[in-house]
Amino acid sequence: MITFDKTISLEEYNHLRSLVDWYQVSERQFITSIPKSIFITVGRDSETGKAVSMARAVGDGGYHLLVVDVIVHPDYQRQGIGKQMISQLMDFVHTSYIEEGETTMVSLLSAKDKEPFYEKFGFFRRPNDERGAGMSQFYTQTVKGEIQ
Numbered sequence: 001m002i003t004f005d006k007t008i009s010l011e012e013y014n015h016l017r018s019l020v021d022w023y024q025v026s027e028r029q030f031i032t033s034i035p036k037s038i039f040i041t042v043g044r045d046s047e048t049g050k051a052v053s054m055a056r057a058v059g060d061g062g063y064h065l066l067v068v069d070v071i072v073h074p075d076y077q078r079q080g081i082g083k084q085m086i087s088q089l090m091d092f093v094h095t096s097y098i099e100e101g102e103t104t105m106v107s108l109l110s111a112k113d114k115e116p117f118y119e120k121f122g123f124f125r126r127p128n129d130e131r132g133a134g135m136s137q138f139y140t141q142t143v144k145g146e147i148q
């Protein structure tokens, strides 16, 4: 059985990230970023206590909400865990993030070929006829202050 809580250690976080080949974060980044999550859910195997999934969201508390770090351990995928986490997140949006009559923009950067998973929750792909593509860059600081 999977139980959900809101706590994760640096080791657990980086382990989940390594499973999907994402950059590792430093202790400083972890301490700074995780407590600023507007929403976080961590799935644990109740038999082992091991963190097997997570999802979180960051935002400005008003209009924008960005869904990040959606990870399900490969051994636990396709068992409905991702669906439970995004459902929890969308419940949070509906009940706690905005007030009656307001609109919020919930965004995410889908991993390749995971778009159908998110479309089930109402997300649409970009670019489309009306909107351009989402854009990103990865920047690694080698020497502080030095522009690469």
Ligand SMILES: CC(C)(COP(=O)(O)OP(=O)(O)OC[C@H]1O[C@@H](n2cnc3c(N)ncnc32)[C@H](O)[C@@H]1OP(=O)(O)O)[C@@H](O)C(=O)NCCC(=O)NCCS
Residues within 6 Å of the ligand: 020, 070, 071, 072, 073, 076, 077, 078, 079, 080, 081, 082, 083, 084, 108, 109, 110, 111, 112, 113, 114, 115, 116, 117, 120
């Ligand atoms: C994408 C991911 C979070 C899905 O989690 P999951 O627990 O395996 O998904 P679920 O079992 O909850 O699936 C929910 C629904 O989405 C569907 N689904 C899941 N992955 C899918 C995929 N890659 N393509 C199409 N549909 C998918 C399931 O069939 C299920 O459909 P149903 O509700 O009609 O039965 C998980 O595969 C994952 O962590 N992948 C690696 C990391 C990653 O890519 N994260 C996303 C970054 S944005």
